[in-house]
Amino acid sequence: MCSTINNALPFSFRCEGPVNSNRLHGGVSMSSTHRFSASARVCSNYSPQQSEMDWTWQELMAITELQEFEVPNENPFEAGPYHSMEPVVHYGSCGMNLVEPNPPTCQTSPAAAFEAGYADAISPYQRLNPNVEMHYGHGGCQVTRLPPNAPPLQPPLMSLMDPMNMTNTNQGQRKHCNGNPDDLESDSGLSLGSSPPLASPENEVHGAITYLPRDGYTEGDTDGIEDPCQMRPNMNTPMDYSQAFGSYSGHSYLPVAPNPQHAQQHVPHLHQHAPSMKQQLFPATLHEPLVYHASTPRAVSFDSPNPKTKEAGVSSPLTRDERRAVALQIPFPLEKIVNLPVDDFNELLSRHALNDAQLTLVRDIRRRGKNKVAAQNCRKRKLENIVHLEHELGQLRARREHLARERLEFQQNLTMLKCRLSELYAKLFSQLRDEEGHPFSLEDYSLQQSNDGNLYLLQRNNSLDGE
DNA sequence: AGGCATTGTCATCCT
């Protein structure tokens, strides 16, 4: 049993079912290109504002769809019939209470807005899209779902959405939201392992150590072993991190700056706590043939904990290993003990008749010397990791701020669209009359589209298929 | 005198 409500409409509303049925069927004359012109002929209750109404089919679909549109996590979805339509309670002004139990936090700072509910640093669109899908997938709202071949939105609603990039279709939106996140994150990947391979031999500065046999200690004392630093300079040289700091030339044996502290003042701020340049500026204490020079003041001491004690011309007390080496009369310099390759070191030992105490001391000196360099390298890497992480942290903070601003802007645009939607809805409903000339109340009816592409005026709390 | 930074050393694990 059908009855035409008003045949004067460009499209007719027909009532399918009982006369008092809540279902009104949008007529066959509506096509995607027809204008939805609610003219004065609709009913006798003509209102001047009705002449302003002039929408396309797509716009009406957009209106219907917009009712479902919510900012994720702001309005948690609750299953129920026509849930997506229910929020439209009042229409007509931007000040009305539309859908949002949690109004957009327009006065909230971006950072606060982010902190409030945006723990994950992802695009708002990425967060939004899954919920859009959820709305559509709700089984109790079949008629609210646009058909797969629903025409794309057209102006003017299209233009309304442009500022917030909402003009994509659902699929397009999804495509947009699922766009390559690397586009935004490509420059901020945390990579702790990306530090320069400072520990690799390739980064060592060749020739930073120059072994200078002199005085009573000649090359012959090594029993034919050539200067290891000349043989394999890269294997005998401590890793030179000063390259990264740009303050060490890498080829000077004697102190370049008379005051190492002064030299350190030129180190960038973040590197202030980096190990000092002592190792590079005073690298050669091990070059001294201690057994022969221990009794004389040395221009450069060995392993003084504080580089400031090594200023030019200032002698310093011997280190523990130096004193032990002197005491046990180790017949070769500590530099060779530490820096010789293992084969050369073993050969060196084999050429000298050392007692157990001497052998133990030499091996301890070698172990400590190796470990000292390793500790320096380790600390340097640790500092560089800190610098790297600070840089990454700065990037992530900037990105968080950007996303917070983007989210706030999105919420503002959504609020504006809802205001516009409510206005359009009010205009539309103000011109619709039933066959008795009574208006359709927005509180009682909502506009929806069925799977067959027709528009329906549905009475709330009823379903097209749920009869 | 105590805090802090630097450096060396030891212990331990791993390759």
Add this chain to the structure above:
DNA sequence: GGAGGATGACAATGC
């Protein structure tokens, strides 16, 4: 199994 690198922890030293 020894050598050596990596690293946390501790101590010594100077400011």
